[in-house]
Amino acid sequence: LFSPAHFATIRFLSVGEDWKDRNPEQKASFTQSLISNELGVPALKLTCHDVSEHKKSLVKEQVIDLDSLVRQVVEVLPNIPESEIRADLMRTRDTTQTIYNLVKTAPRTVPNKSQLKNTAATATPAGSTGKSSSGSVFKNPVARANMLELKKAELIASGRARYIEKHGLSNIDS
Numbered sequence: 001l002f003s004p005a006h007f008a009t010i011r012f013l014s015v016g017e018d019w020k021d022r023n024p025e026q027k028a029s030f031t032q033s034l035i036s037n038e039l040g041v042p043a044l045k046l047t048c049h050d051v052s053e054h055k056k057s058l059v060k061e062q063v064i065d066l067d068s069l070v071r072q073v074v075e076v077l078p079n080i081p082e083s084e085i086r087a088d089l090m091r092t093r094d095t096t097q098t099i100y101n102l103v104k105t106a107p108r109t110v111p112n113k114s115q116l117k118n119t120a121a122t123a124t125p126a127g128s129t130g131k132s133s134s135g136s137v138f139k140n141p142v143a144r145a146n147m148l149e150l151k152k153a154e155l156i157a158s159g160r161a162r163y164i165e166k167h168g169l170s171n172i173d174s
Contacts, residue, residue: 013038069095075141077102079149 013034022030036043066086072095073085080102088098163169 011038066090069093069098073098073102076145078142078145 015030019027032043066089069089070082070085073089074082076099084102085098088101092098092101
């Protein structure tokens with residue numbers, strides 16, 4: 001049978017003859033300096049307050065990081081409220097997973113004709129075909145998202161029209 005064993009070397013450090021005469025703060029400081037000298041590392045004088053301030057600064061960095069993640073998701077899904085995006089990002093901490101969750105749970109509504117006209121007006125400026133003069137797709141993420149929403153709505157509307165025509169449902173409005 002194999003039984004693992006761990007060996008430790010214990011070394012006692014000399015504290016000096018005046019150890020009993022020192023107050024607890026001096027004892028702690030002296031012990032810290034002895035151990036740090038033995039290990040070859042610097043002795044740091046950190047207090048509980050210093051540690052709590054450091055933790056607060058880490059939390060602030062995470063908040064800033066969360067804000068940048070929210071901006072990334074808003075670029076992809078401009079119609080989703082930032083509060084929903086932030087809530088999902090706080091759970092997942094991953095933009096890809098958040099986008100998937102929000103797309104999966106987003107309401108499946110088709111915009112009415114006035115919304116389509118508004119979307120078309122914002123997606124394609126007057127005289128534009130949806131492409132810049134160099135032939136590339138929109139570089140503005142909001143315009144690109146609006147253009148995709150418009151195409152999606154057109155596809156749904158044409159599919160609905162084909163379904164109504166195929167099944168003879170002529171006077172039904174949704």
